[in-house]
Amino acid sequence: xxxxxxxxxxxxxxxxxxxxxxxxxxxxxxxxxxxxxxxxxxxxxxxxxxxxxxxxxxxxxxxxxxxxxxxxxxxxxxxxxxxxxxxxxxxxxxxxxxxxxxxxxxxxxx
Amino acid sequence: xxxxxxxxxxxxxxxxxxxxxxxxxxxxxxxxxxxxxxxxxxxxxxxxxxxxxxxxxxxxxxxxxxxxxxxxxxxxxxxxxxxxxxxxxxxxxxxxxxxxxxxxxxxxxxxxxxxxxx
Numbered sequence: 001x002x003x004x005x006x007x008x009x010x011x012x013x014x015x016x017x018x019x020x021x022x023x024x025x026x027x028x029x030x031x032x033x034x035x036x037x038x039x040x041x042x043x044x045x046x047x048x049x050x051x052x053x054x055x056x057x058x059x060x061x062x063x064x065x066x067x068x069x070x071x072x073x074x075x076x077x078x079x080x081x082x083x084x085x086x087x088x089x090x091x092x093x094x095x096x097x098x099x100x101x102x103x104x105x106x107x108x109x110x
Numbered sequence: 111x112x113x114x115x116x117x118x119x120x121x122x123x124x125x126x127x128x129x130x131x132x133x134x135x136x137x138x139x140x141x142x143x144x145x146x147x148x149x150x151x152x153x154x155x156x157x158x159x160x161x162x163x164x165x166x167x168x169x170x171x172x173x174x175x176x177x178x179x180x181x182x183x184x185x186x187x188x189x190x191x192x193x194x195x196x197x198x199x200x201x202x203x204x205x206x207x208x209x210x211x212x213x214x215x216x217x218x219x220x221x222x223x224x225x226x227x228x
Contacts, residue, residue: 040224042219045217087154098217100156102152
């Protein structure tokens with residue numbers, strides 16, 4: 001089976017930096033996704049990491065360590081609109097099966 | 111990016127009735143579509159993988175006779191909730207993989223369908 005852990009909630013200040021961690025245990029690991037989901041809406045794709053290391057996309061960066069089963073999403077220059085749930089999801093096996101973690105609800109405060 | 115639509119966006123039905131939800135890839139072909147369910151304040155749970163022209167693959171604990179999936183074309187998959195009960199009330203989301211995509215991040219989500227069973 002798969003086990004994906006991430007903090008339930010986090011609070012950060014507008015303009016600051018926040019790091020959301022995700023640890024996982026799985027077999028047949030292919031890669032790791034990060035999605036953003038606003039309340040009542042479908043998830044939107046943020047990043048997909050296959051290799052170890054940090055990938056940067058504007059204000060968002062994602063890091064992966066395959067040997068440690070660990071990833072994090074780094075959000076810089078936080079904006080109020082970044083308040084959302086951030087879902088860590090593991091891609092494993094065939095047919096692109098993706099298993100989601102429970103999500104981290106981020107609240108950005110002024 | 112590619113667009114996936116779902117219809118209806120919201121549906122309210124009486125207990126015991128069946129509800130059909132459609133998932134369409136609008137500008138790309140999808141051999142594989144995925145159906146997820148999300149309860150309030152919970153993450154997405156994969157229900158089944160829908161493969162065009164063949165039977166769907168259901169996750170453990172998901173009743174295939176209750177959640178009927180049909181993927182008759184490369185752009186359409188349907189999920190039918192049969193004999194719906196209040197505990198089936200949830201947010202149902204589909205995603206589709208772009209047939210032409212070479213990178214795995216070409217999995218696009220529909221906007222979701224909110225089902226409420228009275």
